[in-house]
Structures are given as structure tokens and as C-alpha cells.
Amino acid sequence: MTEIDAKTDALVPAWLTLPDIAEMLDIDVVRARQLVKDGQLIAVRRGENRALHVPAAFIDEDKVVKGLVGTLTLLRDDGYSDEEMLEWLFTPDPSLPGTPSQALAENRGTEVKRRAQALAV
Numbered sequence: 001m002t003e004i005d006a007k008t009d010a011l012v013p014a015w016l017t018l019p020d021i022a023e024m025l026d027i028d029v030v031r032a033r034q035l036v037k038d039g040q041l042i043a044v045r046r047g048e049n050r051a052l053h054v055p056a057a058f059i060d061e062d063k064v065v066k067g068l069v070g071t072l073t074l075l076r077d078d079g080y081s082d083e084e085m086l087e088w089l090f091t092p093d094p095s096l097p098g099t100p101s102q103a104l105a106e107n108r109g110t111e112v113k114r115r116a117q118a119l120a121v
Contacts (some may be wrong), residue, residue, distance in 0.1 A: 004044045004083050011090035014056035018043065024059050040069045042082045055086065057101045067109025071100070074116040088119075 016024070021041070022032040036043040036052070041064065043052040058065055075085045089101045093115065096103045100112045 004046060004086065008083050008087050008090075009044075009046055011087060012055045012057070013090075015046065015053040016056045016059065018052050018054070021054055021059060025062060025064075035064070039072055039076060040064060042072065042085060044082060044086070055090070055101065057090075057105060060105065065101075065104050066107060067104045067112060071104065071109065071112055071116050074113060075119070078116070078120045080119075088116075 018029050018032045018036075021035075022029045025032065032041075033052075035041045036054070041054050041058055043054050045051065046053050058068055060066070071089075072085060075088065080088065089104075090099050092099050093103075095115075096108070096111060098106075100115065103109070103112045
């Protein structure tokens with residue numbers, strides 16, 4: 001699990017702990033931790049207690065946001081670290097408009113994946 005700097009931390013509007021994620025997805029905390037380990041979510045250590053946190057934007061009510069897992073895979077394949085992926089996902093992109101994470105939440109995953117693929121070029 002990654003620790004992030006203040007700049008990247010500030011880009012993410014809201015965070016959830018792994019117990020929060022488990023409750024929202026109706027799974028146990030061990031399974032939530034496995035989602036992180038499997039690369040389906042990004043969790044970083046933050047706050048005074050250094051607890052693991054996941055961006056709230058990655059969860060859509062009771063499921064992982066559609067298109068997120070594929071986007072994370074593309075970015076990892078491009079050599080991005082967890083912190084770089086968070087920075088990319090939460091930095092406004094005028095061509096979308098908004099941030100890639102907002103576009104994923106609005107079911108515009110194809111546009112986001114196209115931009116992620118272009119990063120490898």
C-alpha cells in the first residue's frame with residue numbers, strides 16, 4: 001500500500017476506509033482488502049493513524065464504478081504507480097470535461113480508457 005503526498009491527497013475529494021468499502025459493497029473487510037491486493041481498487045495510507053483509504057469516487061452505491069478496474073489495469077501496464085494513477089484520475093482534463101474519475105462515474109469509461117491507452121504511446 002502506498003503513502004501519498006499532500007498534493008495528491010488534496011486532489012481526491014473524499015476518502016473511505018476499508019471497513020466503509022466492505023459495508024457499502026456488503027462484503028467482509030478481508031474481501032475488501034483482497035480487491036485492493038488484486039488491483040481492482042487503489043488504497044493508500046493517510047491520516048494520523050495511517051489507515052488504508054480508498055477514494056470514495058471509486059464506489060457507486062453498492063459496487064465498484066464501472067470501467068475503473070480496466071482503467072487501473074491500463075495505467076499499471078503503462079508503468080504508473082498508485083500515486084500517479086490517483087493523480088491522473090483526479091486531475092481535470094479539459095477534453096473530457098472534468099476528471100477521469102468523474103467521467104467513469106458518469107459511465108463515460110470508453111473515453112477514459114482511450115486516454116489511458118494514449119498515455120502509453
